Amino acid sequence: MRIWQIEHLGEGPFLAQTTTPQPAAGQALVRVEAVGLNFADLLMRDGKYQVKPALPYVPGMEMxxxxxxxxxxxxxxxxxxxxxxxxxxxxxxxWVCxxxxxxxxxxxxxxxxxxxxFPIAYGTSHLALDHKARLQPGERLLVLGAAGGVGLTAVEIGARMGAEVIACARGAEKLAVAQAAGATIxxxxxxxxxxxxxxxxGGVDVVYDTIGGEMGEAALSALRPEGxxxxxxxxxxxPPQIRANHLLVKNISVMGLWWGGYLNFAPDVQDASLRQLLAWYAAGGLRPHVSHSLPFDQVPQALDLLxxxxxxxxxxxxxS
Known part of the structure; x- marks a missing residue:
């Protein structure tokens, strides 16, 4: 079978051949039909992600x-x-075991x-907004990177949860995509x-920051008390540089969310969230936005798009 493989950090993947695996006890052999790419794939390739796989490795986090x-x-x-x-x-x-x-x-x-x-983008936004931030109907949600893979799902889920969603993205085309997902500002x-x-x-209740840096710091200043x-x-x-005295004076909470980490310490929370999201999809309540769908032999071009x-x-x- 064909696989994409990364041999050296900082270098792109190359197409290789290997034998089709056989599932061991506890495993299933899956014929892979589609793979979702993420910004984290770029970070992992460059050795900048929180998980650093042994080389060589096959990229791709969800399928x-x-x-x-x-x-x-x-x-x-x-x-x-x-x-x-x-x-x-x-x-x-x-094929993957x-x-x-x-x-x-x-x-x-x-x-x-x-x-x-579906899993990473929707799972991240649902756990962040529902499980961590406890976003409430009528609250104001500011999403940075609102047209990206994760940010766009935050717009969609935030609107579904009854929040007023403010989208921040670069350019009219990306802002139009965020607006179609439910952003009103x-x-x-x-x-x-x-x-x-x-x-x-005039104040926001929750900031969803996928960008960091000065943009994250600017958004922090817009939070209301108890934001x-x-x-x-x-x-x-x-990362944004966050001063603890500002958190104290405004009674603000900062919350980190690494969705993949829940598999290690609270897999039941992750599983329940995904099942809820799949039920929403089945009921017509979620509409994933796939801007580019490329065949298996064009993985380098797909990573370049990201x-x-x-x-x-x-x-x-x-x-295919």
């Missing part, structure tokens, strides 16, 4: 496909089941590209004085 077989004595979705999974790494292969207990059946109405785009990243623009909003600042990622390159910030929502790799 969707069809169960082909189960390992000896393994209980799990029956062969033929359509499933999605978060695997952390290794998804960019034609994954822990059977990580596979979630997907709705009949869900195409594989939507399923592959739009702010361009290139606004000359973002801090003043955020303060002019919650969610630090999700640092696509801008650096690196150049040319995508909105998700970039997905399909089997």
């Amino acid at each position: 969707a496909g069809t169960v082909e077989s189960l390992g000896p004595g393994t209980l799990g979705p029956a062969p033929g089941s359509r499933v999605l999974a978060y695997v952390g790494q290794g998804a960019l292969a034609e 994954a822990p059977a207990d990580r596979l979630l059946p997907i709705p009949d109405t869900m195409p594989f590209d939507h399923a592959a785009a 739009l702010i361009d990243n290139d606004t000359p004085d973002l801090k003043a623009a955020f303060k002019a909003l 919650r600042f969610l630090t999700i990622g640092f696509a801008g390159g650096t 690196a150049a910030r040319k995508s909105t929502g998700k970039v997905v790799i399909t089997r």
Whole structure:
């Protein structure tokens, strides 16, 4: 079978051949139909992600496909089941052996590209807004990086939870995508004085920060007393510098959220969240936005789209 492999940090993946794996006890063999790409794939490639796999490794953190077989004595979705999974790494292969207990059946109405785009982006936003920040109907939510893979789901889920959503993204095209997902107030990243623009909003209750740096610091200043600042990622390159005395004076909470970490210390929380999200999808309540769908042999081009910030929502790799 074909796999994409990274041999050296900082270098792109190359296409290689290997034998099709056989599932061990507790595993399922999945024919991979689609793989969702994430900004974290770029960070992992460059050795800047919190998880540093041993080299060489196969990239790809989330996937969707069809169960082909189960390992000896393994209980799990029956062969033929359509499933999605978060695997952390290794998804960019034609077949993957994954822990059977990580596979979630997907709705009949869900195409594989939507399923592959689903776990990390929607899971991150739902846990952050619901489990961590306890976002309430009528509150104001400011999303930084609102047209990206994770930020766009925060807009959509925040609107579904009854919040007034303010989207910050670069350019009219990306802001239009955020508006279609449920944002009602739009702010361009290139606004000359973002801090003043955020303060002019009259206060927000929750900030969802995927960018970090000076933009995150500017958004922090817009929080109302007892506001919650969610630090999700640092696509801008650096974390925001947060002064503890500002948190004290304004009674503000800063909350970190690494969705993948829940698999290690609270997998039941992660699983319940994903099942809720899949139920919302099945009921027509969520609409994943896949701006680019590329075939398996174009993984380097797909990663370039992410690196150049040319995508909105998700970039997905399909089997053919």
